Each structure stands twice: as structure tokens, then as C-alpha cells.
């Protein structure tokens with residue numbers, strides 16, 4: 258049953274027509290709880306508030322699967338404005354970007370040019386850029402882009418998904434690169450990805466421990482308190498330096514725990530999406546946690 262619900266919401270997240278329509282609706286279905294407004298000013302306010310509480314942030318300008326060049330160009334300009342804002346306002350913040358937002362599905366060369374422009378500004382202002390990992394059909398290309406740029410732009414990294422069988426092998430080439438470790442949010446075939454929660458969780462814990470023992474920085478991105486508690490013990494036991502990792506969670510999820518971890522002295526970063534293109538992001542969150550449906554029902558019945 259859980260898999261049927263998950264497949265249903267993942268199916269909705271991929272529906273282009275609904276995604277396009279939702280941009281015109283404004284926030285609906287309770288999405289505003291998980292998305293920090295539609296513009297740079299609204300997201301900046303949220304970042305400043307979290308920074309005041311010792312929490313660092315990563316901003317995601319929502320949007321993916323862009324198929325029109327003008328939209329990718331507009332997204333690139335918005336990302337550059339965000340980086341400038343981070344610099345001017347001295348925010349403790351970096352950016353997260355999906356390469357399909359910058360035109361990966363349109364034309365690879367066009368996308369590479371867009372990325373380069375963003376990375377040039379990020380390098381000038383010393384702002385870290387993370388390439389979010391999308392579904393498996395974009396995996397190879399995202400890795401290629403990372404490897405293409407990582408020697409010229411040291412302040413870049415990407416995401417490794419523990420549901421992929423190849424995750425451990427791919428991490429072997431990334432011992433010098435900052436990585437966000439996640440379980441994986443898309444529906445992937447049995448030929449490439451573990452399907453059971455036990456295997457995905459076991460792989461996550463194993464990969465996290467290996468990374469923590471290595472040299473490069475790792476963002477441990479999960480809301481799963483079982484995993485967080487196990488890794489907290491490992492970190493204490495192995496005396497892992499706090500400069501080598503952070504915990505990450507999504508804006509609006511387990512907020513109390515986010516503050517608790519920061520108060521306990523763990524480096525913590527909140528992933529903050531903003532923008533009008535919220536539908537696919539929100540449907541994936543419903544796929545992971547159908548309990549969020551309560552918010553949807555409240556929105557439908559009480560507004």
C-alpha cells in the first residue's frame with residue numbers, strides 16, 4: 258500500500274500539465290509550510306532568522322525539467338541574484354541547483370554555459386554551489402558536469418543517493434569533494450536501485466560512516482532520527498571533528514529537531530526552497546511521507 262501511495266505522488270510530480278498549472282495557482286494544498294515564499298526577499302528573511310539561531314542554509318530556487326530556453330535563462334539570472342544577495346547580506350548560506358533548471362533537458366552546451374556563468378559569480382563571492390541529484394535519467398550527466406567543473410571551481414559538490422547500487426563506487430572518485438548524502442527521492446527501477454527501506458537505510462549508514470572517516474566534508478541529509486542517533490554515537494566514538502560534517506533537513510520538516518541539533522552544537526543546515534514552481538517538490542514530499550496529506554486535506558476543506 259505504501260508503495261502504491263508513493264508511486265501515485267511521484268506520478269503527479271512528473272505531470273508537466275499539473276506542474277505548469279500550479280505555477281498559476283499560487284501556493285495551495287499547504288505547500289507554503291515547506292516553501293519559503295515566492296521571491297528572494299521572502300527567502301532571505303527566512304535565512305536570516307535561521308542564521309540568527311546558528312543554522313546555516315542552502316537555497317533552492319524551485320524549478321526542474323525546464324524545456325524552454327528563456328525560462329532557463331531567467332532561472333540562471335535569478336540564481337546569480339541570490340548569490341549576490343548572499344554576498345551583500347553576508348548570509349551563512351549556499352545554493353542548491355537542479356541542472357534541468359538550467360536547461361539540461363534542452364541542450365547540453367547551453368546548460369553548461371549557464372552553469373559556468375553561475376559558477377563564475379559563485380567563485381567571485383566564495384559561495385558554495387551544490388548540484389542536486391535528480392532522477393536516474395539525469396544521473397550520468399550531472400556527474401559528468403561535476404567532474405567537468407570540479408578542478409576549476411573547488412566550491413562545488415553534488416548529492417549521492419543511498420538507494421543506488423552504484424553509490425559506494427561513485428563516492429570512491431569523490432574523496433576530495435563535498436557531498437550531500439540522501440536516501441533518494443525518485444522512483445527508480447530495481448535494476449539500478451534498492452527498493453526496500455532496510456537496504457536503503459543500511460547503505461546510507463555505511464556510506465555516511467565511510468565518509469565521516471574520510472577527509473572531505475559531508476552533509477548528512479535525513480529526517481530519520483534512528484539514523485541521526487546512530488551517527489551521533491559514531492561521531493562521538495570516533496571523535497569526528499565538527500568541521501567535517503553537518504546534518505541537513507528540509508525547511509518545514511521536523512523543525513523542532515532542527516533547532517535541537519543546532520543547540521546541541523552539531524553543525525546544521527536547512528534546505529530552503531522558494532519560488533512558484535513548487536508542485537513537483539511538494540508531491541515528492543507527500544510521496545515520502547503521506548502523513549503530510551493532513552495539511553492538504555486541511556487546505557481543501559477549511560479554505
Ligand code: FDA
Nearest residue numbers: 389390416439440441442478479480481505506507510528
Ligand atoms: P524517511 O522518509 O526515510 O523517514 C524515516 C523515518 O524518519 C520515518 O519512518 C519517521 O520515523 C521519521 N521521519 C521522517 N520524516 C519525518 C517527519 N517529517 N516528522 C516526523 N518523523 C519523520 N533526494 C534526491 O533524490 N536528490 C536530492 O538532491 C535530495 N536533496 C535533499 C536535501 C535534503 C536537505 C534532504 C533532507 C533530503 C533531500 N532529498 C533529496 C530527499 C531524500 O532523498 C529523501 O527522499 C527524504 O529525505 C526522505 O528520507 P528521510 O531519510 O528524510 O526519511
